[in-house]
Amino acid sequence: MFTNRKSITGLVILGLFALLAALADVVAPFGPLEKDYTALKQPPSATHWLGTTHLGEDIFSQIAHGTRGVLLVGLTAGVLATLVAVIVGVSAGFLTGWRGESLSALSNVFLVLPAIPLMIIVASQYDDPSLFLISAVLAITGWAWGARVLRAQTMSLRSRDFVQAARANGEPLWRIIAVEMLPNLTAVIASSFVGTVTAAVLGLTTLAFVGVIPITNLNWGTILYWAQQNGAFPEFWWWYVPAGLAIALLGAALSLISFGIDEYVNPRLRSAGERARLQKKRTKRSTA
Amino acid sequence: MRLLLRRAAFYLFTAWAAITINFFLPRMLKGDPVSAYLQKNQGLVSPEAADALRTLFGLDTGKSLAEQYADYWVLLLSGDLGRSFSHGLAPVADVIASALPWTVGLVGIATVLSFLLGTTLGTLVGWFRGGRGDVIVPVATFFSAVPYFWMGLIAIAVFATGLGWFPASHAYGKGTTPEFSAQFIGEVIAHGTLPALTVVLASLGGWVLGMRNMMITVLDEDYVTVAQAKGLSRRRVVFAYAARNAVLPQLSSFALALGFIVGGTLVMELVFSYPGVGKLLLDATNAKDYPLMQGLFLVITLTVLVANLLADVAYAALDPRTRQGEV
Amino acid sequence: MNRDPVLSVSGLSVTYDVDPPVEAVRDVSLTVGQGEVLGLAGESGCGKSTLAYAVQRLLRPPAEITGGQVVLHAVDGAAGGDVDLTTLSPAEMDRLRWDQVAMVFQGAMNSLNPVLTIGAQLADVFTRHRPAMGRAERTATCGALLEMVGVGADRLRSYPHELSGGMRQRVMIAMALALRPRLLIMDEPTTALDVLVQREILQEISRLREELGFSVVFITHDLPLLLEISDRIAVMRAGRVVEVGTASEIYHAARHEYTKRLLGSFPSLTGDRGDFVRKGAAV
Numbered sequence: 078m079f080t081n082r083k084s085i086t087g088l089v090i091l092g093l094f095a096l097l098a099a100l101a102d103v104v105a106p107f108g109p110l111e112k113d114y115t116a117l118k119q120p121p122s123a124t125h126w127l128g129t130t131h132l133g134e135d136i137f138s139q140i141a142h143g144t145r146g147v148l149l150v151g152l153t154a155g156v157l158a159t160l161v162a163v164i165v166g167v168s169a170g171f172l173t174g175w176r177g178e179s180l181s182a183l184s185n186v187f188l189v190l191p192a193i194p195l196m197i198i199v200a201s202q203y204d205d206p207s208l209f210l211i212s213a214v215l216a217i218t219g220w221a222w223g224a225r226v227l228r229a230q231t232m233s234l235r236s237r238d239f240v241q242a243a244r245a246n247g248e249p250l251w252r253i254i255a256v257e258m259l260p261n262l263t264a265v266i267a268s269s270f271v272g273t274v275t276a277a278v279l280g281l282t283t284l285a286f287v288g289v290i291p292i293t294n295l296n297w298g299t300i301l302y303w304a305q306q307n308g309a310f311p312e313f314w315w316w317y318v319p320a321g322l323a324i325a326l327l328g329a330a331l332s333l334i335s336f337g338i339d340e341y342v343n344p345r346l347r348s349a350g351e352r353a354r355l356q357k358k359r360t361k362r363s364t365a
Numbered sequence: 366m367r368l369l370l371r372r373a374a375f376y377l378f379t380a381w382a383a384i385t386i387n388f389f390l391p392r393m394l395k396g397d398p399v400s401a402y403l404q405k406n407q408g409l410v411s412p413e414a415a416d417a418l419r420t421l422f423g424l425d426t427g428k429s430l431a432e433q434y435a436d437y438w439v440l441l442l443s444g445d446l447g448r449s450f451s452h453g454l455a456p457v458a459d460v461i462a463s464a465l466p467w468t469v470g471l472v473g474i475a476t477v478l479s480f481l482l483g484t485t486l487g488t489l490v491g492w493f494r495g496g497r498g499d500v501i502v503p504v505a506t507f508f509s510a511v512p513y514f515w516m517g518l519i520a521i522a523v524f525a526t527g528l529g530w531f532p533a534s535h536a537y538g539k540g541t542t543p544e545f546s547a548q549f550i551g552e553v554i555a556h557g558t559l560p561a562l563t564v565v566l567a568s569l570g571g572w573v574l575g576m577r578n579m580m581i582t583v584l585d586e587d588y589v590t591v592a593q594a595k596g597l598s599r600r601r602v603v604f605a606y607a608a609r610n611a612v613l614p615q616l617s618s619f620a621l622a623l624g625f626i627v628g629g630t631l632v633m634e635l636v637f638s639y640p641g642v643g644k645l646l647l648d649a650t651n652a653k654d655y656p657l658m659q660g661l662f663l664v665i666t667l668t669v670l671v672a673n674l675l676a677d678v679a680y681a682a683l684d685p686r687t688r689q690g691e692v
Numbered sequence: 693m694n695r696d697p698v699l700s701v702s703g704l705s706v707t708y709d710v711d712p713p714v715e716a717v718r719d720v721s722l723t724v725g726q727g728e729v730l731g732l733a734g735e736s737g738c739g740k741s742t743l744a745y746a747v748q749r750l751l752r753p754p755a756e757i758t759g760g761q762v763v764l765h766a767v768d769g770a771a772g773g774d775v776d777l778t779t780l781s782p783a784e785m786d787r788l789r790w791d792q793v794a795m796v797f798q799g800a801m802n803s804l805n806p807v808l809t810i811g812a813q814l815a816d817v818f819t820r821h822r823p824a825m826g827r828a829e830r831t832a833t834c835g836a837l838l839e840m841v842g843v844g845a846d847r848l849r850s851y852p853h854e855l856s857g858g859m860r861q862r863v864m865i866a867m868a869l870a871l872r873p874r875l876l877i878m879d880e881p882t883t884a885l886d887v888l889v890q891r892e893i894l895q896e897i898s899r900l901r902e903e904l905g906f907s908v909v910f911i912t913h914d915l916p917l918l919l920e921i922s923d924r925i926a927v928m929r930a931g932r933v934v935e936v937g938t939a940s941e942i943y944h945a946a947r948h949e950y951t952k953r954l955l956g957s958f959p960s961l962t963g964d965r966g967d968f969v970r971k972g973a974a975v
Contacts, residue, residue, distance in 0.1 A: 186379045188621060189673060190386075193628025194646060194665050198390065198658055201650045222621070276625070279512055283632050286514055287647055301515065314522065321515035328510025329503075336506070339578070587802040594750055594797075595867075596789030597820050605816075609807045685807060685851040 084337025090330035098144040105138035109295055121315050128315035131307045139300050140319055146296035147278055147327070150212050154277035157216035159270045162223030167254060167262070169224065170231025184224040192218035196280060200289045211290060215277045222276075223269030230265045234258055264338055271335045275328050282324050297323050369687075372677045376670050383666040387659060388437050414448045418656060421447045446663070447656035451649060457660035461642065465664065467536055468641030471557055472630045473672075475564035480619055483569045487576025488608045494581060501573060509570030513629035517563045517636040524559060531559045534638035560637045564630055575618060579611035586610070613684050620676035624669050631665075695725030697765050698875050698907050699747070699793075704760035706739070706746045709753070716742040716755065718931040724875060724907050731918030731939070732911045733954065734928035740911045741798070743928070744877050748793055749777060749785050764792055764875075791821055794868040796861075798880040803864055804852035810838070810863055811848030817870045837866040841896060858889035862896065869900065877909045882917075894921060916958050919943050927951045 097104060106124070107113075113133035121128045127136040169180035199214050200206065206214075234240060235258075243253050259266075284290045285298025286305070297320040304317040420436045440446075446457035490498040525533035536556050583589065584607055592606040631643025638644065642661055649657040681687045699722075706717035716739045724730050732740045745751050747762050762777040767788070777785065797803045805813055814834040818825050825833070835845030841862040843855075852860060861881060868876055878897075882890040898921070901908060910922060918925050919939050926936045927950065935948040946952045 182375070182378065185375060186382045189379050189624055189666075189670060190383060191624040191627050191665050191669050193625075193631055194662050197646060197650055198662060225621075275510070279510075279629075282512060283514065283629070286512075287632055287635065289650065301518075305518075317515075317518055321512065321519070324515065325507060325511040329507045332506045332510055587797060588805045590750060591795075591797055591803050592805070594748060594789060594795050595817055595820070596786040596791070597816060598786075601816060601820070605808065606805050610805070613807075683807065686853050 081337050081340055083333045083340065087330045087333030087335075087337060090326065091334065094144055094327055094330070095148060097141055098148045101138075101141040101145060105135070105141040107135040107138040109139045109142040110134060111138070118313055120313075127319050128313070130303065130316060136300070136316060136319060139295070140297065140323055143296045143300060143320075144323075146208065147281065147324075150208055150215070150281050150296070151274045151278040153209065153212035154215035154219065154281075155270050155274035157212060158220040158273045158277070159223055159266060161216065161220040162227055162269060162273075163262075163266060165220070166224035166227030167231045167258065170228040171235055171250075171254060171258070181225075181228060184221045184228070187218070187221035188225060190218070192280065193283065196284060197287065197289050200284055205291055211281065211284075212277070215280050216273075218280070219273050219276050223266075223273060226265055226269055227262065230262055231258060234261055264341060268335055268338045271331050271338070275331045275335075278324065278327060278331075297321075369677065369681055372674065376674050380667060380670055383670070384438075384441065384663065385434075387663045387666075388434060390659065390662070414454065417445050418447050421656060421659060441663075446660035449649075449654055449657040449660075451652040451654040451657065457656050460645070460657060461660055461664050464640055464642045464645045465668070467639060468630070468634070468643060469668065471560055471634075471639065471641060472564065472627060475561040475630075476568065476623075476626055478561070479565040479568045480572055480615075482565065483572025484576045484608075484612055484615060486569075487573040488580055488603065488611070490573065491577040491580025491584070491611070492603050492607065494577075502577070505570035505573045507570070508566065509568075509574065511567055513563060513567045514632045514636050516567045517560065517633045520559050520563050520566075521636070532556050533559075536640050556639075560633060560639055563633060564626075567629070568626060571622075572615070572619075576611060576615055579614055580607055583607050583611040609683070613680065616676060616680045616683065620673050620680070623672050623676070627665065627669055695728055697723045698726055699724040699909075700761075700763045700765065701743075701747065702761050702763070704743070704746060704762060705758045706742050706751065706755055707758045708755050715931055717746060719760070720928075720931075720933050721760075722926055722933065722936070724909055725923075726874075727901070727905050727907055728923040729901070729908045729910060729921060731922035731925040732909060732928060733913065733915045733918050733925060735913055735954075738928045739931040740928050741879055744795065744879050744909070744911055747777070747877065748789070748795060749780070750795075764788070767792060787821075790817060790868075790873065791871045792873055793875045793877065794871070794873040796864050796868045796876065796878040796881045798883065801857070801860070801884065804860060806852055809849050809851055810855075814838075814848075814863075814867055814870060817867065821871055833870075837870055838863070840869075840900070841866040857885055858893065861885060861889075861893055865893070865896065865900075869904065869906075872904060873906060875907045875909070877911070879911045880913070881910075883912065883914075897921075915954055927954065 106126075111134060113129065113135070115133070117129060117133050118131050119125055119129045125135050125137065127140065129135055130139075165180055165184055169177050169184065171177070172180070196214055196218055200211070203210065240253065240257055243257050248257075281290070281296060282298030282301070285296055286301045288302055288306075290298070300320040301317055304313070304320070417440055420433065420440050444458055446461070448454040449457050449460050452460050486501070490501050521533050524530050532555060534556075536553060589602065589606050592602045597606075631641075631646060633639075634641045634643035635647050642665060646658065646661045646665075648654075649661065701720060701722045704717055704720045705715065708714040708716055718739075720739075720743060722730070732743070734740050742751070742755065745755075746757055749757075751757065757778055760778070764775045764777060766773045767775045775788070777788070780788070804810070811831070811834055814837060815830050818830045818833065822830075831848070835848060838845050838847055843859055843862050843866065847855065847859075847863075852863075855863065865881070881897075882893050885893065894917075897908070900906075910918065912918060915925075915927075919942065922939050924936065924938050925942045926933050927942070927948065928934065929950050935942070935946065935951045937946075942951060943955070946955060
């Protein structure tokens with residue numbers, strides 16, 4: 078599922094961001110909060126590739142350093158949320174009766190609760206939340222979607238022959254889930270993981286932009302927050318455009334990976350474009 | 366019908382869960398700004414208001430948790446959500462009521478518009494797969510990853526400040542009083558266009574892609590082949606046979622995405638200083654106005670639930686299989 | 693029995709343009725006479741369904757017709773009465789569809805649009821091909837069609853999921869006969885149904901054929917079934933027609949090795965245990 082064009086493009090872009098995050102100290106010409114009072118609010122130039130803020134901080138360096146926070150929180154939230162989603166979703170799909178129903182109801186409730194207001198209210202309680210705490214809050218609001226999808230998949234797998242055979246053989250429940258079902262659910266789990274990371278990145282940057290997450294935590298959203306607070310708007314486009322573009326680019330990369338997985342899971346999507354092009358060739362040939 | 370009843374029961378359950386979470390929320394959060402406030406402003410707060418606040422925030426330690434819970438319900442059912450600190454102790458219910466219509470109007474119209482437009486575009490791109498329309502896929506992918514608020518910023522910079530076509534903020538001009546006049550409605554539309562456009566553009570990509578994928582899947586179904594074998598017009602095959610079926614899962618994901626959409630638009634209200642519940646919530650958070658925050662969370666959640674229910678009704682209307690109870 | 697031909701397929705070839713290319717139909721030539729039942733038999737994957745789709749220009753990429761002709765005879769308004777379907781434009785083909793040649797598809801499970809009523813799906817055939825028809829007349833005709841196949845006009849407002857498998861198949865047959873086509877292609881119409889229902893459907897088809905006089909191409913893997921109902925049978929294997937003959941010729945004096953093997957694989961209900969259909973014959 079990772080070899081088609083869309084996945085590869087997405088993975089490459091993601092890889093570039095990961096490199097940026099890891100090598101930020103090396104790649105960025107300045108520290109993120111290093112102030113250069115001789116160059117305030119400068120448009121992009123040779124020294125400052127993306128210009129400077131109202132305090133002379135290099136914006137490119139800020140974005141480079143901010144990548145770390147975004148990726149860390151995104152991935153952590155994704156892992157946490159997917160873990161919960163797998164446990165709740167697969168169990169809900171496999172168990173019948175009131176146990177399965179109540180787990181399903183639980184995930185439905187979390188799905189319907191509006192995430193951002195909840196996150197705003199919870200996050201505003203803490204003065205200096207750690208990265209892990211932020212990830213946890215994002216995970217709590219984001220696990221339900223994956224759980225629902227996994228439940229649907231598990232339910233359809235449950236009635237498949239090989240699972241029935243395992244049950245008839247007397248395999249213990251945990252073994253059926255771990256050995257028989259999970260391998261078949263990998264594609265769905267991967268897709269849901271990617272989706273959760275995307276949502277976490279958007280959630281994080283939104284919370285940072287709103288000012289709910291304190292500015293000590295550097296990420297692309299905080300850059301936008303400072304831009305907004307310090308009147309960057311609208312003339313100093315180099316301050317607020319790159320950060321948003323970075324978010325969009327990362328999100329797009331993750332979506333591409335997700336499509337790649339989708340096409341793997343649903344073969345009809347795979348060659349849809351090629352088949353139609355062949356159709357055109359054919360009609361041209363027969364009317365020639 | 367049975368399905369709708371089950372869904373209604375589920376929504377009632379979720380509403381109950383939301384209200385209960387709302388009950389526990391302030392009791393879990395640290396600090397006790399409400400007591401501090403009450404002490405500071407003793408003369409200004411009427412006894413009933415003070416009692417209501419105490420019930421809402423779990424400050425009546427004389428009573429057991431169960432009794433507090435019961436009092437809470439009584440309070441809610443009488444429409445009392447407490448008093449807002451940052452709005453001169455006006456009833457929270459009133460403050461929210463003045464902001465809610467703006468959000469519902471803006472979000473409601475923009476989201477529905479985006480869904481309809483995106484679904485139609487997705488239908489066409491899905492049908493004409495492999496053609497020039499496929500270029501929309503990477504474009505839509507990129508746009509679907511753009512945060513609403515950032516798009517709002519760009520929109521203001523380009524269209525309001527740059528081109529001067531639209532006003533940059535608020536729902537109507539400063540100094541204008543809301544009334545039912547043509548001029549006021551005109552102002553509302555002028556001020557609302559940019560925010561609505563932002564929401565539409567930012568969410569369009571997702572619907573286009575989803576519908577495209579569903580169309581491609583449905584076009585392989587036997588009944589579409591039969592429709593073509595019958596020699597039906599292309600328009601009928603695309604819309605009555607393919608799209609009518611492909612739109613159903615889309616409607617489901619629309620219902621599920623409502624919570625997320627609402628979240629994004631809330632922040633966008635901040636960008637546009639639009640007087641909806643989003644801006645209200647953010648202001649309340651900054652001002653540590655707990656009664657208002659609590660009331661807003663409740664109202665927003667219940668609104669999303671109602672919207673979900675409406676989407677489910679629409680689904681049931683479109684899919685005859687649901688009427689027999691089994692889906 | 694010399695009948696006027698309704699359809700002549702000559703040298704038809706269909707290839708799936710994948711890597712490596714798959715020749716699903718190789719140089720097939722067949723004729724279908726007026727009012728006759730031509731059975732098309734063969735194992736799964738021999739190309740019989742592909743052939744059926746090709747004849748009606750319903751192939752989807754990557755499948756494409758790579759050679760041959762499909763000629764429809766005695767078509768009103770055509771010069772000389774013959775039309776080569778492979779050379780028609782999509783618009784011209786659409787006009788002939790269902791009017792001259794109609795198809796009953798395999799597995800009525802999924803052949804009906806789940807969100808439209810039965811009546812709507814019958815009616816849109818008329819809306820498209822008989823635009824002059826008024827609404828009342830259209831509804832009456834659709835009702836009559838349902839009565840004809842034994843489903844009952846009260847089902848016009850039902851949805852597909854409300855009908856049983858057998859009833860859905862009957863609806864498909866009614867739909868196919870709506871415009872009184874001269875040729876009906878049936879692709880495994882009874883395979884998904886249980887035996888009793890199968891019997892009823894087949895009797896229905898026979899009765900309608902006597903009444904309306906159309907030709908049938910009956911595609912199935914069930915050779916003994918064809919022996920019962922067909923006038924002539926064509927046996928396909930790996931994309932080619934290996935033998936064509938009358939039903940009794942095939943039964944008593946099959947010439948091709950594969951035909952004999954096919955006949956010999958069906959267990960017999962009569963005779964001793966372990967016997968197959970053609971006990972004692974050269975197998």
